[in-house]
Amino acid sequence: MPEPGFDYESCLIACARGDQQALRDLYEQESPRLLGVARRIARDNVLAEDIVHDAFIRIWTRAASFNPARGSARGWIFSVTRHLALNFMRNGAREVQVSEQSETALHASASMEASLETAQTFDYHGHSGRIYTCLEQLEPAQRTCILHAYVDGYSHAQIAQKLGTPLGTVKAWIKRSLVALRECMG
Template sequence: MHADRTEFDYEAALAACAAGDRKALSALYDQEGARMLGVALRVVRRRELAEDIVHDACVAIWQRAASFDPARGSGRGWIYTVVRNLALDAVRASSRDVDLDDTAVESREAELALDAHRDIAEAFELNASLGRLRTCLAALDAPRRNCVLHAYVDGCSHGEIAERLGAPLGTVKAWIRRSLLALRECMA
């Protein structure tokens, strides 16, 4: 059984990866692999590609763990930034297959640099708002909170959530809708 997310020390696992500890990467994958797949799948919409992205993300995490700076954000956030960026890169790569001249290449590189800067800014904003989100999520009843987490963290459909919770589909949809309204109000 996996450790509870609140007990898992992502920063220590990344530091251990940076020191060459393969067990740390394995523990990270055991802890977050399914959710990493869910994030990649929501972006690329193809399971086999999402699985490749998770593999590539694990390689990137292993290779770049030393570049993680806890002063700039959480370890878990950094991991998901790696997954998200690889998934977005895959979508971008599949949407264009054209030859570019030097000017277009320079323009694209400048565009990508701006995107990277925006991603970092978004990661900081996300990290700042996560504390408030945790508080708002904790205020929800457990079944409603679980519905939201299954939908938006695990990437489950309403039908899958209903099956997991043993609740009617209409009830699950209502819980999610009402919970999102409550979260929006709490976060405002």
């Protein structure tokens, strides 16, 4: 959980002015959680560390582009990291040849691991904070789609496949859920 009273927006404004201490403060505050996001998407510790490194470079160089009218500073930082991780996986994913039997076993193991990670990461019943309350208000299937998209880094197509739900339905659920979350977070 974020430290109560930590001022992300002020840190980003200071980064935009060239304040290196502000970047260090952001790094100390969020690097472990950002590393967790990158690990869930990249599924590789070394790649995740590289992604977080690149994310902080991007945060530093693009801090002036942060617009508080479009969302929270903390959300922006996570968004930068998530997008870098997704782009890296789309553009630089390494292909590994495996047998069909190995692929099935790997997929089953990864699915179980991802489900456990999601459950552990999103034990939002035990947390306070408006986002957790807002997530609770979503229908379970819609909440699952949001978590897979924004925490696990799954594409809409991957979510549809994982849930056995039509792609259009998944897209509509995510779109409506984001609107509901924005209204709830108001």
